[in-house]
Amino acid sequence: MTPPVDDYCELCDLPLSQCVHGQPPPPPPEKKAPAKKAAPRVSRAKAAGTSVTSAPPRRTPQREFRPHILATLQDNGGRAEVEDVMAELARRMEPVLRPxxxxxxxxGELRWRYAARLERKAMLDDGLIMPPRQPGVWELTELGRATTE
Structure with a gap:
């Protein structure tokens, strides 16, 4: 006896009980609830109420050069040649400079000298140093002189 014709799949000629086409469709996927945002991670030290100190920076921050540049220029009457300023900065900042x-x-310039030049530019932008009137000479403005007093 042969199985009835309607028990076979028209697409693959297998009995419907064995055919993937004859199986009931899979249930629709469940809709997931929107993902909750994870709470920010808090370090154990912060959670315990203790302070965390990070490692010191590898090099001296540029901003630390400002008081030394101002003091050097003030000590030289508000005006000095760049090489004189750099020599004095090397002396004053020796204990502060890092390897x-x-x-x-x-x-090819030393990193601390480059940082001092960048800080000089920042001081120029802040109005503490005059724009160069003579190449190789740094000069304080009135605001720069008042800052060092």
Missing amino acids: ADHETVNQ
Whole structure:
């Protein structure tokens, strides 16, 4: 006796009980609830109420050069040649400079000297140093003089 014709799949010629086409469709996937945002992670030290100190920076931050530049220029009457300023900065900042400050940057200049030049530019933007009237000379403005007093 042969099974009835309607018991076979028209697509694969297998009995419907064995055919993937004859199986009932899978249930629709369950809709997931929107994901909750994870709470920010808090370090154990913060959770315990203790302070966390990060490692000191590898090099002296540029901003630390400002008071030394101002003092050097003030000690020289508000005006000095760049090389004189740099020599005095090297002396004043010797205990502050870190080993990475003595490495060279891409231009071949020592990193601390480059940082001092960048800080001079920032001081120029803040109105503490005059725009260069003579190459190689840094000069305080009235605001720069008042800041150091």
